[in-house]
Amino acid sequence: MITIVTTLAGQPLAASDPYARALAISLFTWRRAQDSDPVDGADRRGWWADGIEPALPAGIGSRLWLLARRKLDRQAMRDAEDxxxxxxxxxxxQRVASALDIDVFRVGDEAIVIAIAITLHDGRRLTAEIQDLWSLINV
Known part of the structure; x- marks a missing residue:
């Protein structure tokens, strides 16, 4: 089971907080695979409005789903960070933040954690820890 722990300026954020929602949408909406990405069959996934909304030419979401069925090795962890x-x-x-720090680490043989620190333009720090990402993408 995946757990996301989010704080803003050291205080816990509710899942309904706009920053927490933006983070979840950014990470857990599956971005369309690039032409160079290896995929199973023709499934390139992607958000339904990819290519429709010109203000978002790169699409929304992440390609974390591409890690499914991969071996949990150093390259997979580098890809998770990328x-x-x-x-x-x-x-x-979009100038919501001035800095972004990401750390990916392994816990045991079958778990990966992503620690995120985002410095907002007003100086406050938004942090998130996504625990056991591997269980989500390998369902």
Missing amino acids: YTREALQWWLD
């Missing part, structure tokens, strides 16, 4: 950064890049591009 996919997370890609999904959250809009926070910087």
Whole structure:
């Protein structure tokens, strides 16, 4: 079971908080696979409005789903960090945040944790820890 722990300026955030929702949508809406990404069959996934909304040419969401059925090795962890950064890049591009720090680490043989720290433009720090990501994408 995946657990997301989110705080803003050290205080817990409810899942309904706009920052927590933006983070969840950014990470857990499956972004369309790039042409160079290996996929099973023709399933490239993606958000239903990919290509319709010109203000979002890169699409929304993350490619974390591409890690499904992959071995939990160093390359998978690097890809998890890259996919997370890609999904959250809009926070910087849209000037919602001034800095983005991501740390991916392994817990045991079958769990991966993504720790995120986003410095908002007003100086407050939004943090999130996604625990056991592997269980979500390998359902």
